[in-house]
Amino acid sequence: MERTTKRKLYDLAGADENFRFSPYCWRIKLALAHKNLPYETVPWRFTDKEAVAFADSIKVPVLVDGNNTIVDSQAIADYLESEYTNEASLFGDPPSRALTRFIKAWAEDALHPAIGRVVMPELVAKLAPQDQAYFRESREAMVKTSFATLSAAREENVAALKRVLNPVRTTLHVQHFLAGSAPSYADHILYGALRWARMASTPRLLDDEPEILAWMDAVLATYGLEDGIQSA
Amino acid sequence: MERTTKRKLYDLAGADENFRFSPYCWRIKLALAHKNLPYETVPWRFTDKEAVAFADSIKVPVLVDGNNTIVDSQAIADYLESEYTNEASLFGDPPSRALTRFIKAWAEDALHPAIGRVVMPELVAKLAPQDQAYFRESREAMVKTSFATLSAAREENVAALKRVLNPVRTTLHVQHFLAGSAPSYADHILYGALRWARMASTPRLLDDEPEILAWMDAVLATYGLEDGIQSA
8 A cells, every 4th residue: 555645635715726715624724834744735615525535524624644534623633633742732731622622612603603694695706616506505504594684784793793702802912822822723723713704705804803813913923824825 | 917817708799698699709719619728708799899998999809818918800810829839720731821811701701791681680689788779770881771671581681691601512512621621710710600690590590401500510519519508
């Protein structure tokens, strides 16, 4: 059996293959950067189910690392932490790792839905043509309302999102990162959500949030990355 | 100057002096238990401003620890952590301590307001007579609506609170405490909020949340406390 030495991340893309907006994939791109691990990305679209069938998956991120194939962002982060113990920890000590699970739960239960209600109707036009109907149908079913209704309520949905972000603002008033003086996976989770929010929105969300934008830049700068990158 | 050896916590009370419902005071009662520090409580009412004037405060918790007087729950927790280093840490390592600040921000920016909208109209009748007008006026101004309006919307306010609790439920599915295998100050913060929610509500909030109630009991059991206690 041939062993591939390349590390590959299947990464969600839009019509433009450089438009990489998935919050879950962003977590992993930052986690890989945190662990100093080079990788290539493989652009993937929602309807490319066959392309990740080898991993028994129907979605991304999927990481192929030598002979290991890992599916799901949390499983990938856990894998990177246990596989690359000589690199900086993604989570910190056990209590820190446990508290990071709360950040994940808050991001997925509160923040992602609030972002989605604003950006999904705007995002659909940026997707590959073959993905657009799938995305619209699956997401309208998920939020139990139409994109047209969401669009009509954009202003109040933005206000709701800004309320959800209150604890982020409060926290960044007292420290540089969620994890303190340097970013950890908790920051990667939040970055992924906000990167998605900004990339998918027109007009761009958070342009009026200088403190949050400065934090986003600081997360990237920690890893020598720039805001302009579409995939690292 | 005489040095007092008694440790005293000024603790918010209702009409019944054993009705101790303040979420901020509960944080500190659990933090003191976590640090194995015995203490006495001094019941205090909202309008007892003179009773804490010695501490340059107009509210509780106020901790008097020997010659030290500390005001504000966060300052008290920070004091206990730096003063009693031989006891178990309240926060864990620096990233853990930083993530705990996010839990605090989330509790105060999202959870407390959601609880308050349900329980404040019910709580007012349980307060000391001299506190009731103060409480009603100050809290109605805070939430910019009347208690009557909040009461009329109790059902939808309970539903909103339950949505805010989604990340708690998600987290407790994968681990025993917010901080993992044992409670830390992050758990104390959440406990304080939910203890207030239960004590102040009629009918009692969270009776239909067995997983959350089991976690509350487990937090108390860690310190050898029982649910029946009004003050430790």
